[in-house]
Amino acid sequence: MQSKTNRQWILSRRPEGDIKDGDLVLKESPIPKPGEGEVLVRTTYLSLDPTNRIWMSDMDQYMDPVNVGDAMRGVSSGEVVESRSAAFKPGDKVMTLGSWSDYYTAPAAALQHAPKLPGLDFRDIFGIFYLVGPTAYFGLVDIGAPKIGETLVVSTAAGAVGSIVGQLGKALGCRVVGIAGGRDKCAWITGELGFDAAIDYKSENVAAALKKHCPAGIDVYFDNVGGDILDAVIGQMNLFGRVAECGLISMYNATGIVHGPGNYPRILMKRLKIQGFIVIDYMARYPEAFRALYALYQQGKLKWKLHEVQGLENADKAVRLLYTGGNTGKLLVKVS
Amino acid sequence: MQSKTNRQWILSRRPEGDIKDGDLVLKESPIPKPGEGEVLVRTTYLSLDPTNRIWMSDMDQYMDPVNVGDAMRGVSSGEVVESRSAAFKPGDKVMTLGSWSDYYTAPAAALQHAPKLPGLDFRDIFGIFYLVGPTAYFGLVDIGAPKIGETLVVSTAAGAVGSIVGQLGKALGCRVVGIAGGRDKCAWITGELGFDAAIDYKSENVAAALKKHCPAGIDVYFDNVGGDILDAVIGQMNLFGRVAECGLISMYNATGIVHGPGNYPRILMKRLKIQGFIVIDYMARYPEAFRALYALYQQGKLKWKLHEVQGLENADKAVRLLYTGGNTGKLLVKVS
Numbered sequence: 001m002q003s004k005t006n007r008q009w010i011l012s013r014r015p016e017g018d019i020k021d022g023d024l025v026l027k028e029s030p031i032p033k034p035g036e037g038e039v040l041v042r043t044t045y046l047s048l049d050p051t052n053r054i055w056m057s058d059m060d061q062y063m064d065p066v067n068v069g070d071a072m073r074g075v076s077s078g079e080v081v082e083s084r085s086a087a088f089k090p091g092d093k094v095m096t097l098g099s100w101s102d103y104y105t106a107p108a109a110a111l112q113h114a115p116k117l118p119g120l121d122f123r124d125i126f127g128i129f130y131l132v133g134p135t136a137y138f139g140l141v142d143i144g145a146p147k148i149g150e151t152l153v154v155s156t157a158a159g160a161v162g163s164i165v166g167q168l169g170k171a172l173g174c175r176v177v178g179i180a181g182g183r184d185k186c187a188w189i190t191g192e193l194g195f196d197a198a199i200d201y202k203s204e205n206v207a208a209a210l211k212k213h214c215p216a217g218i219d220v221y222f223d224n225v226g227g228d229i230l231d232a233v234i235g236q237m238n239l240f241g242r243v244a245e246c247g248l249i250s251m252y253n254a255t256g257i258v259h260g261p262g263n264y265p266r267i268l269m270k271r272l273k274i275q276g277f278i279v280i281d282y283m284a285r286y287p288e289a290f291r292a293l294y295a296l297y298q299q300g301k302l303k304w305k306l307h308e309v310q311g312l313e314n315a316d317k318a319v320r321l322l323y324t325g326g327n328t329g330k331l332l333v334k335v336s
Numbered sequence: 337m338q339s340k341t342n343r344q345w346i347l348s349r350r351p352e353g354d355i356k357d358g359d360l361v362l363k364e365s366p367i368p369k370p371g372e373g374e375v376l377v378r379t380t381y382l383s384l385d386p387t388n389r390i391w392m393s394d395m396d397q398y399m400d401p402v403n404v405g406d407a408m409r410g411v412s413s414g415e416v417v418e419s420r421s422a423a424f425k426p427g428d429k430v431m432t433l434g435s436w437s438d439y440y441t442a443p444a445a446a447l448q449h450a451p452k453l454p455g456l457d458f459r460d461i462f463g464i465f466y467l468v469g470p471t472a473y474f475g476l477v478d479i480g481a482p483k484i485g486e487t488l489v490v491s492t493a494a495g496a497v498g499s500i501v502g503q504l505g506k507a508l509g510c511r512v513v514g515i516a517g518g519r520d521k522c523a524w525i526t527g528e529l530g531f532d533a534a535i536d537y538k539s540e541n542v543a544a545a546l547k548k549h550c551p552a553g554i555d556v557y558f559d560n561v562g563g564d565i566l567d568a569v570i571g572q573m574n575l576f577g578r579v580a581e582c583g584l585i586s587m588y589n590a591t592g593i594v595h596g597p598g599n600y601p602r603i604l605m606k607r608l609k610i611q612g613f614i615v616i617d618y619m620a621r622y623p624e625a626f627r628a629l630y631a632l633y634q635q636g637k638l639k640w641k642l643h644e645v646q647g648l649e650n651a652d653k654a655v656r657l658l659y660t661g662g663n664t665g666k667l668l669v670k671v672s
Contacts, residue, residue, distance in 0.1 A: 061605050264597075265396070267610060275609040281607060
């Protein structure tokens with residue numbers, strides 16, 4: 001199974017606006033050797049996530065940007081090929097913040113064993129439970145803190161995180177309204193996932209549709225997009241409303257200044273809270289999220305879709321789907 | 337003492353931009369009669385506060401705006417002249433959300449007795465402890481939640497609320513940097529009040545001065561102004577920083593759209609929290625603030641200035657001082 005060469009996507013220049021051909025280039029190199037205390041991993045799945053675009057840029061961000069000339073960073077799963085640490089043995093299934101490559105080495109301390117969730121495929125565990133699920137869970141439960149009977153709005157509602165946020169909101173007794181792009185996505189979140197209403201931002205006036213579907217106003221907004229939709233939601237938030245600021249996908253490809261909400265004084269007048277978070281801050285509490293999500297899954301109340309792209313060589317085209325809404329479900333690349 | 341007529345400042349039209357002559361007009365009318373369960377109050381002091389400008393406008397706000405043609409609303413203290421409620425008797429000193437007038441009637445339930453704080457003048461109790469002190473206390477303690485050793489920045493730092501915020505911050509073990517307008521104000525907050533540093537926004541580049549005076553970054557910002565200063569502070573906030581959004585005085589006289597921070601993505605990247613609050617939400621907890629502030633005062637760690645203007649007839653000129661930085665200390669009008 002083990003080929004002699006490794007392939008890596010190298011960030012050859014920082015994208016301006018949308019990612020274009022040549023921003024990332026696929027290069028071959030020898031398979032790296034693990035040093036003392038390190039592990040050599042063969043990638044099985046690579047996770048593609050909206051935050052990848054942030055790492056490619058040199059904007060002010062939550063970890064160092066990827067350096068031009070370095071392998072692109074990515075959340076990945078894999079199998080241990082060679083271990084020089086007592087903590088891992090060949091064949092172990094691991095997850096980590098790795099890179100867009102066939103193989104990579106990492107210190108043992110940087111690798112996590114996959115959680116044991118009986119009845120679930122490794123692909124689902126990696127794709128849904130490793131980062132996406134905890135992101136939805138902590139953002140909603142810790143920051144949004146919804147109460148029974150409140151109205152929750154979530155954007156990119158048919159996306160990996162958004163679709164779980166909405167299902168968690170239903171489980172917590174909220175009215176849940178999702179904002180998504182296109183009729184199929186809207187039909188899926190209301191028909192399959194049990195959202196109370198869906199708004200197709202591509203064909204509807206979002207502010208008018210929110211007015212219709214949130215007759216009692218909005219108490220919690222789980223924001224994945226920023227921009228005009230954030231403005232529209234803030235304009236209809238109730239007293240003491242909360243915005244869990246998870247992502248600003250509408251802003252990542254922007255090249256100029258990115259303004260905050262156009263109706264900022266409402267934050268004061270309505271005593272709103274806007275709070276940003278990044279899931280890695282919650283790593284110590286992941287077992288809490290795994291328990292909650294797995295319990296919901298066992299009750300038949302948690303569904304998801306995976307969108308699998310074949311082959312590492314297609315990763316740079318695939319990641320662009322995230323910024324056009326072209327993926328349906330959690331986006332993964334099958335590497336080996 | 338009781339004259340036969342009452343004077344009231346009437347909102348005759350909504351100001352556009354700055355308050356101008358004729359926006360408020362002083363009219364005479366008979367002294368009102370209290371109905372069953374009501375109390376007639378003669379105003380002693382009228383409090384002028386930045387929020388007055390909000391009430392004059394028809395912007396989206398936290399209570400109903402004052403209607404054109406009605407008496408201007410204001411926080412006031414007074415003496416009971418006539419009572420048709422068992423809860424008050426003539427001569428009682430009361431505080432309430434009253435109006436800009438010599439006399440007014442109010443339901444007994446809308447009036448509060450002055451808190452008993454031995455050694456303090458009624459004027460100080462009304463001017464500092466009734467609203468200003470609790471605003472500083474709850475915004476800082478509940479929302480800013482500073483920790484020992486953190487850096488706190490406060491704007492309008494020589495103002496009524498800001499000057500108390502800074503002193504509370506020192507008492508809680510923070511490095512405190514105040515932003516104020518002019519050398520005298522800056523000298524007062526560092527020399528008299530014990531702030532660690534002051535920034536004169538009228539003569540200094542605020543971002544550069546923050547860099548100098550906050551070498552470890554900013555953890556808590558108590559915002560009274562919004563606008564460019566908010567941008568500058570957010571640009572230097574540390575991971576998990578908190579903004580207590582108390583006021584947006586730079587925005588109240590604005591006539592166009594009021595954008596949020598120009599560096600909004602930092603809220604996500606640095607996991608910041610921005611939260612608006614209005615002191616009336618904390619009314620049930622005022623005794624906690626009174627205890628804290630009175631204890632500080634007794635320890636000699638809480639100082640303030642009052643800026644007293646004589647005569648109700650001067651209220652409409654006096655209120656404008658708040659938006660030009662012309663007042664030094666808590667602005668009060670002595671009415672009788």
